[in-house]
Amino acid sequence: MISAQIKSQLMNIVSPENYDDSNAGRLVYSYDATPQYQSMPDAVVAPRCTDEVSRILKLCNTHRIPVVPRGSGTNLCAGTCPTEGGIVLLFKHMNQIVEIDEENLTMTVQPGVITLDLIQAAEEKGLFYPPDPSSMKISTIGGNINENSGGLRGLKYGVTRDYVMALEIVLANGDIIRTGGKLAKDVAGYDLTRLFVGSEGTLGVITQATLKLIPAPETKKTVLALYEDIDSAAKTVSNIIASKIIPTTLEFLDQPTLQVIEDFAKIGLPVHAKAVLLIEQDGTEETVNRDISVIEEICKKGNAVSVQTAKTEAEAEDLRNARRAALSALARLKPTTILEDATVPRSAIAAMVKAINRIAEQYDLTICTFGHAGDGNLHPTCTTDVRNSEEMERVERAFADIFKKAVELGGTITGEHGVGEMKAPYLELKLGEAGVNAMRAVKQAFDPNNIMNPGKVFAKDSRKRVVVSK
Amino acid sequence: MISAQIKSQLMNIVSPENYDDSNAGRLVYSYDATPQYQSMPDAVVAPRCTDEVSRILKLCNTHRIPVVPRGSGTNLCAGTCPTEGGIVLLFKHMNQIVEIDEENLTMTVQPGVITLDLIQAAEEKGLFYPPDPSSMKISTIGGNINENSGGLRGLKYGVTRDYVMALEIVLANGDIIRTGGKLAKDVAGYDLTRLFVGSEGTLGVITQATLKLIPAPETKKTVLALYEDIDSAAKTVSNIIASKIIPTTLEFLDQPTLQVIEDFAKIGLPVHAKAVLLIEQDGTEETVNRDISVIEEICKKGNAVSVQTAKTEAEAEDLRNARRAALSALARLKPTTILEDATVPRSAIAAMVKAINRIAEQYDLTICTFGHAGDGNLHPTCTTDVRNSEEMERVERAFADIFKKAVELGGTITGEHGVGEMKAPYLELKLGEAGVNAMRAVKQAFDPNNIMNPGKVFAKDSRKRVVVSK
Structure with a gap:
């Protein structure tokens, strides 16, 4: 809960028009693109610069208020659903392309830039930013970095991680750090740049990024x-x-x-x-x-x-x-569409597709499968209806089997969608207890008060997807 | 110091012939390729498998004994000099290419494999492992991974980090974790794979790695x-x-x-x-x-x-x-050769080379410069004599100026050589206090007792290079 005093302090930082705790305003940000997850934030706050982000985090850290950084909310892992309340941090004002450096082949952006806009800005200079998540028309680069988004061109060109050269980050305690640089090589200490890529807003807030561009293919x-x-x-x-x-x-x-x-x-x-x-x-x-x-x-x-x-x-x-358009098309079939991204080594694709079909049959479900075969990143997609709780129970069991099979084949529970709240209960399947413990230690190191997107990545208990929070 | 009881336990783990605390044996591993650093370890231990590494670490963690993992010791940052004593962990028995997987284009190796051997093994299959540090004829892949080594092909193909897909790691507490997989896409939790690449043996011991291969260029x-x-x-x-x-x-x-x-x-x-x-x-x-x-x-x-x-x-x-051969050739000129790797954005190369020449003149030193111009990774190299303490003082001041200039130009204190003990005092120049604190928190999270390669990356005090430890 946000007290009147903290509300006034937050309004003072971002100015009153960028603080919204109306029911309508909060409702809009109570869910993201993930089915079955909804939870009201206490307020929605839109900072205008890094310094404001720093002051917000300092305040929230002192008062143990959860902070959920959010781009366009296109993620499919309930990564930006404010499941523990607190404030949703919006980047609608921090949406500028700061610089395109043609000599060093870099682009520096604020987190709120729409992915497709930056791809087009690069193309206008004869340059190329390869990561192309299917949601790129609406997703933001801040969201892409936090989720380490992939896309259709990942096989040859890699994923978002491979194009992030430098970050400006506000840590939970309000400290502002800068990692990397316009540098092809930099080994000054630990690779915090890549640690933050894909960290799902649980370690800090990314306020600026320098991206690598490459010459556009002919x-x-x-x-x-x-x-x-x-x-x-x-x-x-x-x-x-x-x-x-x-x-x-x-x-x-x-x-x-x-x-x-x-x-x-x-x-x-x-x-x-x-x-x-x-x-x-x-x-x-x-x-x-x-x-x-x-x-x-x-x-x-x-x-x-x-x-x-x-x-x-x-x-x-x-x-x-x-x-x-696969996801949009599939979404028309039934009220609820659950799109997963179990991923296996390329050599195991046929085995995985067959396993998915067998599992769908076993649980009497409709599961369509498509995806990035070249990287073994499949999207088994179940069209179902969240109101049919008996069927949803079967859906959950089927996906648990799919994840188990993927890991058994040397794969992972998520190739490009992230863990979020939704896949947190399955993380240990991939990493083992020691692996999850190591990650928890990293989380604890950066965010000892657990204010940064709490409830994500790490499971509080064994509850699975079929729960609508709060 | 290692007590008789711990010595007997270590000998019991690795068998007596793989434990050496003779003066001659310790002397060999008291230094690496870095001039001016020497310090005797208490013992040299050569495990034969991951399980032995785990048991060694558990024991050392309990008794607070420093552990310095070491490949061929070709690093130039005093990264494997046992400056706080303890045991040097040798990988001479863990030197196998475990598998080349032509379907998934991966190679799985133990840390002791010589870099050139694995490059040639890939080439025999028509495949390509691009990272080619100048020391590749003697360096090990374990060392390359710990230092995130670069090389001549970095401009187009990237560095070691870009080719590490999965790691088996023994943590300080003896836990064995496995990160990543034969997967082009994997976002199951934090990117521990890349966090460990370039961590200089300060977070854990890498006991196996799966590397990405690409088709060999025609x-x-x-x-x-x-x-x-x-x-x-x-x-x-x-x-x-x-x-x-x-x-x-x-x-x-x-x-x-x-x-x-x-x-x-x-x-x-x-x-x-x-x-x-x-x-x-x-x-x-x-x-x-x-x-x-x-x-x-x-x-x-x-x-x-x-x-x-x-x-x-x-x-x-x-x-x-x-x-x-540049380093070897330069090393013939004078008793001491100090090769640095200040790195700047590509656009700042001319400015940096000129600054180096100006600084060399100012301090009346011979500094040759060569390097990977395409990635802004320069190797200003000073030929000098460690016995001339007055000149060494000038060398230290000159390099401090070079690092400052590199950072001022948007660069870094080290592009591919690592921080080690040698550049630890300069880390804050690149990262600021908040950045160093964030990295210290990561170190603390993985290695609370500070047994993993202690004294590296983080400076104990402000002493600079002109110190021979112990």
Whole structure:
């Protein structure tokens, strides 16, 4: 609870118009994109600069008030749901691209910049910021950094972590620290930059980031390969990599996903295929042409029933957009959509997809599977109805089995969505007790009063997803 | 000090032949490649497996005995000098390549594997492990990981950190944890993998690592460009990057360095040039040819007095080896060689080189400068004599000025050599008090009894390099 005195101090820091504790204002920020989680914050606060963030945290740390930093709330792990109340910290005023440095190939941004805006700003200079989470039209870079977001181009280009060079961070005690720099090499002490990437707002508040840009690829091409069975598609994925080609994108969609996307996007997708690979390569024209013809050959040899290269960039863009629309399309089917991201080594994709199908059957559920096959990052997605508590019970048990299977295959419980509140109970499955203890020690070191996004990453108890907090 | 009882327990864990507390045995491990640091350990212990490491750490933690993990001791920051005594942990028995996984493009290794051996093992499979520290013929991968080693290919391919996917770690309390996996994407909790990379043995002991491999580039070409002034060479570096080409290697050597290397290697280097750029590009044949011809053009337009592309791979290899021999060559000049690695944003290279020359003049010292110009990672190297305490005093003051200048230019006190004991007094210059405090809190979280490589990274007091410990 925020006392009248603290409220007045917070209003004094950010000015009254940036402090909102109305019911309507709090309601808006009581949930994020994650189904089944809702909890009211005590107030919503929008700082205008780093110094204000520092003063807010000092105050909250003194009075043990939870602080939940939030971008656009597109995460799927209840990472920004204020499950323990406190204040939601909004970055709507800290949304500037501070600098594009063409000599050092960097971009410096405030956390509230929309991902797509910065991608386009880089493109305007002939440069490239590769991480492209599906939510990039609305997600913020601050959210991407806190979740270490991935995307479709992760196979070749890596994830957000690989593009964060420097951070300005406000710690729980209000201290402002700066990590890294416009430096390809920097080993001055521990790598706090990467420790904060993916820390889900539980260690401090990121107030500025310097991102690495790379020269934009000259050209790209997109191939769609259709299969009558999942095994052949999975085998093709392995064969492409084994041929020493790393495509930009190597996406997998199963038949139910295809059908749903086609119903939604109506671009003439081959809904009869049992599995589809969407493959993209970029680079110089010669390299792209050569790689794509090798890829086409591998797909054909691997029992693809059809292999087509998009003839125009518009056609390729349609395919990419269709893939990005998967979640929205699936969300139309039933009241509740639960999208997961169990991830396995690339070699285990076929085994994982089959396990998911078996588990779906066992629990009598509809689970569509699509995802980034090239990095083994699958998105088994269950369309269900939160009001049907008997079915939700089965959903929870099915996903617990899916996570167990992923870990058993050398994988992880989350490839790019984060742990948040939702997957906290499963963390120990991946890390063991000693691993979780080591992480808890890090949390304790940075945030001894547990004010930073409390209840996230670490489970308080064994309760699973089927709980609506507060 | 190690009591008779603890000695007997340690001998019991590793077997008597892997415990050495003889004077000769301890003397060998009383120093590393860093000049001016020497300190006797109490014993040298060589475990044969992870379980033995765990039992050793548990014992040392209970009895507060310092543990200094050590590969080949090639580091240049006194990172493996046992300055507080205790045991040196040797990995001579844990030196196996455990697996090369061609489907997932990974290699799993024990810490004692020699870097060059694993690079060659990857090459035999048509794969590529890019990090290539100059010491790679003798350095171990465990040492590389602990120091986050860079190398000549860092500009295009990144550093050791970018290739570590998973670690097995023994914590100070003996707990064994496993981080990451054969996974391109994994956001299950904090990124402990990258926190341990570059942690200099101060947080735990790495007992196994899974490394990322990439397809080997098809071909490569090497260009040598000669300049009459440093500014033109530095400007060329910027122009190459601005042309949207990222070469594999972009090395800078000043005239004194050139002269010394030529005296040593005798391969006909142009010793009259004021500055030389050694530029390498790899990739597909078309891309390499195209990039190299653009690079040649940029060099010529940038006032290079000579631009030559190596005609054969043997000629290129001679140039690369000459560059790698820089430290050895410089070390022949005078009894003591102090090689530093102040690093700046790429755009600040000319300013930094000029500042180094000015500082050398001011303190009347010989400082040669060479390094990885493409990543702003310079190696100002002072040839001096440790017995001349008056000159050493000037050396210390000169390097303090160099570090200050690097930080002032947006750089760092160390790009790839690490902090160790040697640069600990300068850490605050880069990070500020709050930054150092945050790192101390991480250290405290993992190693509350301060047994892991104590005295490294964090300064006990303000003493600088000119101290021989114990």
